[in-house]
Structure formats: structure tokens, C-alpha cells
Amino acid sequence: MSFGERNYDRTKPEIDFPGTDAPEELVITDLIEGTGAEVTPGTTVQAHYVGVAWSTGEEFDSSWNRGQTLDFPVGVGMVIQGWDQGLLGMKVGGRRRLDIPSELAYGERGAPGAIGPNEALIFVVDLVGTK
Numbered sequence: 001m002s003f004g005e006r007n008y009d010r011t012k013p014e015i016d017f018p019g020t021d022a023p024e025e026l027v028i029t030d031l032i033e034g035t036g037a038e039v040t041p042g043t044t045v046q047a048h049y050v051g052v053a054w055s056t057g058e059e060f061d062s063s064w065n066r067g068q069t070l071d072f073p074v075g076v077g078m079v080i081q082g083w084d085q086g087l088l089g090m091k092v093g094g095r096r097r098l099d100i101p102s103e104l105a106y107g108e109r110g111a112p113g114a115i116g117p118n119e120a121l122i123f124v125v126d127l128v129g130t131k
Contacts, residue, residue, distance in 0.1 A: 012064035013124045017057030022120035027099035036092025036131045041075035054120035080105050081094040098123045
């Protein structure tokens with residue numbers, strides 16, 4: 001059962017600027033515990049998310065703005081390592097915050113035009129469904 005089928009009334013989350021040192025390891029915080037299917041390696045997920053740069057608190061991407069989930073298999077390298085690791089064990093219907101060090105994000109190269117080199121990231125991810 002997907003997020004939409006259950007008529008969740010979710011809106012785009014706001015992410016507070018941390019104002020602290022960037023994380024040195026992945027920090028996972030469940031904001032809302034899901035009750036649906038659990039993500040395991042190879043599970044294709046449907047996720048809504050907001051991403052901000054740690055150093056500035058500036059939003060650089062959001063699926064909510066596009067009105068469409070990001071669908072991808074977890075654990076196969078199609079997304080940054082922080083997502084591949086950080087979504088494991090999450091359940092459909094959940095909302096999770098991922099504080100991701102730069103080496104599990106875009107590292108030294110960054111993402112030109114969006115994310116600077118060595119930038120730690122914060123994502124809040126809503127797990128809408130699995131396929």
C-alpha cells in the first residue's frame with residue numbers, strides 16, 4: 001500500500017539550519033515511524049524528499065517542488081551512499097532525517113551548480129511506497 005493510497009496528509013517538511021559542525025558519519029533520525037513494508041537491499045522505493053546544504057541551510061533540491069516522487073532501487077549505487085545506507089530498515093509511511101557527511105554525498109567534486117565541494121547534506125525523506 002502506498003503513501004497516497006492511505007490518504008496521508010503530508011506536506012513538504014521544513015529543515016532547520018543546524019548551526020553546528022558537519023557530521024563525520026551518517027546520522028539517521030526517524031521523525032515519523034512507518035508501519036508499512038521495510039526497505040531491504042534491492043527494494044525499489046518511492047520517496048519524497050527535501051535536501052539542504054549543511055553549511056548554509058539552503059535548499060538545493062526537493063521532489064515536493066516537482067510534485068513527483070523519486071523512484072529507485074536501494075543499495076545498488078543509483079543514489080548517493082548516504083541514501084543507500086540511510087534508507088535501509090525504513091518502513092513505508094515513515095519520515096526520516098539523514099545527516100550525511102560529504103564523503104557519503106558528493107565528496108570533493110560536489111555537484112556543480114547545486115552543491116559545493118566537501119559539503120555535508122541534510123535530507124528529510126518520506127517513504128511513500130515500494131515496488
